[in-house]
Amino acid sequence: MKGKLKLEKGSLVTLSTHRKAAKALLETAPVYSAQHVNQADSKKTGKAQKRGTLKHKKFITTSKGLNFESFPMQLFQKAKKYGIWNPSDIDFSKDREQWQQLSDEEKKIITHLSALFMAGEEAVTLDILPLIQVIAKEGRIEEEMFLTSFLWEEAKHTEYFSRFVNEVMVSRPDFEAFHGPFYKVLFYEKLPIAMNRLSEDASPLSQLKASGTYNMIVEGTLAETGYEAY
Amino acid sequence: MKGKLKLEKGSLVTLSTHRKAAKALLETAPVYSAQHVNQADSKKTGKAQKRGTLKHKKFITTSKGLNFESFPMQLFQKAKKYGIWNPSDIDFSKDREQWQQLSDEEKKIITHLSALFMAGEEAVTLDILPLIQVIAKEGRIEEEMFLTSFLWEEAKHTEYFSRFVNEVMVSRPDFEAFHGPFYKVLFYEKLPIAMNRLSEDASPLSQLKASGTYNMIVEGTLAETGYEAY
Incomplete structure (x- = not known):
């Protein structure tokens, strides 16, 4: 794949700070590339053929069986164990008290940050x-x-x-006023376009761009650093 | 919508046993119908227009806010509270002992039922x-x-x-031999076709057919009764 990759302007700067992850991602690309070529070969025209591609030919569970040792299944085990927190269990009454003691500037900073995270989480x-x-x-x-x-x-x-803004903030501000031009380019345009493009083009390069935008830029860079700011 | 509906042969028989649910489903259709017409109107040709439809115009969380009182949010609250069981926590050692005492016919019945459920759950x-x-x-x-x-x-x-078949059955049988012609029509063809069609045609009728196949036939009729058989 090396040399063939054209990521969007600026994204390589970000990727360069995540070299190990980027390298691992690139190494997986040829595997899916080979699969994709086979799929493209079988994409003949005709409605019956189209319907054929919508059918199931095999089920993994009843043929070779789930691979419980695989990395995603290990992550699934962790998620079921540690990922069962419930946002509704959080009591914000103390935060609400503290909110009323904040200065206008402090309130504005938290409102700004919340406006970015709210739409960001909805987007992802x-x-x-x-x-x-x-x-x-x-x-x-x-x-x-x-x-x-x-x-x-x-x-x-x-x-x-x-829940946080509903429970803590006394009135509901205009959150979208905090969505500046750069934020809008990324969350209103680049992210949905990179992800939705997969419905038309599921090639390895398209998957790489989608993952790069979603996992490395939005989640890996913005969300991770943003959480530190709270 | 009445009179315009053409469900697949046989499905009305099933639906007729779930009149109340079917009625509720039909009543929601005109609402989405109106929405769909608006969407179709805005679907002009051209790549820029296409990209436009992939963008986000608004986020619910930062504009009107999530509707916590809505029925799906109430279901979400229930799911987070009662839906956090972990299949990996189940100890099958006693079941494994009991398995070895079953007759060949009993083993075959459970293997048959498991073969249907395994692929069925994977399919859904x-x-x-x-x-x-x-x-x-x-x-x-x-x-x-x-x-x-x-x-x-x-x-x-x-x-x-x-996990159940891995832990309980001594050897791995040919599960797919139990997938008979009627099972194959439904799980290998009808279900994926009804669901995948939504990527091309998200009209209310298409959504109704998808929900009818998935929720009423597969989940509501087959799975619910099948669970009783275990």
Whole structure:
């Protein structure tokens, strides 16, 4: 794949700070590339053929069986054990008291940060679906199973920030006024476009761009650092 | 909608035993019908327009806010509270002992039933994705949030049956030999076709057919009665 990759302007700067992860991602690309070519070969025209590609030919569980030793299944085990927190269990009454003692500037900073996280979590809850769909269609059931817990977690993040602002802030501010031009480019445009493109083009390069945008830029860089700011 | 509905042969017989649910489903159809017409109107040709439809115009959390009182959010609350069981926590050692005391016929009945459930749970884990995708694209975030817990639950069902046969059965039988012609029509063809069609056609009728096949026939009729047989 080396030399053939054209990521968007600026994204390589970000990727360069995550070399190990980027390298691992690139190494997996040729595997899916080979699979994709086979799939493309079998894509003949005609409605009957189209319907054929929608059918199941085999089920993993009843043929070779789930691979419980695989990395995604190990992650799934961890998610079921440690990922069962419930945002509704959190009592915000103390935070609400503290909120009333904050200065206007402090309130504005937290409102700003919350406005970015609220829409950000909603975006990742919505936009990961085309990626899970591609993985399911490629027969990677163990990966899909892990991603079901990942998706549920994102939905809980979405709920968490909404509960936080509802319970803590006295009035509801205009959150979207805090969505500046750069934020809008990424969360209103780049992320949904990179993810939704997978419905039309599930090639390895398209998957790489989607993962790069979602996991490395949005989750790995923005969310991870953003959480530190709270 | 009345009179315009053409469900597949045989499915009305099943639906007729679930009149109340079917009625509720039909009553929701005109609401989405109106939405769908608006969407179709805005679907002009051109790549820029296409990209436009992939972007986010608004986020619910930062504009009107999540509707915590809505029915899907109430279901989401229940799912987070009662839906956190872990198939890996189940100790099958006693079942394994009992298995060895069963007659060959008894073993065959359980193997048969397990073969149907294993692939069935795998199918519903895979095939619900296009429906969740449609709901997310229509901006029904509260419904998507509940469905993330639903999907995670299906993944756990898939894991559960695989763990059961791995832990209890002494050798691994040919499960797919138990997938007869009627089972194959439904799980290898009708279900994935009804669900995957949503990627091309998200009309209310298409959503109704998908939900009818998935929720009423597969889950509501087959799974519910099948569980009683264990």
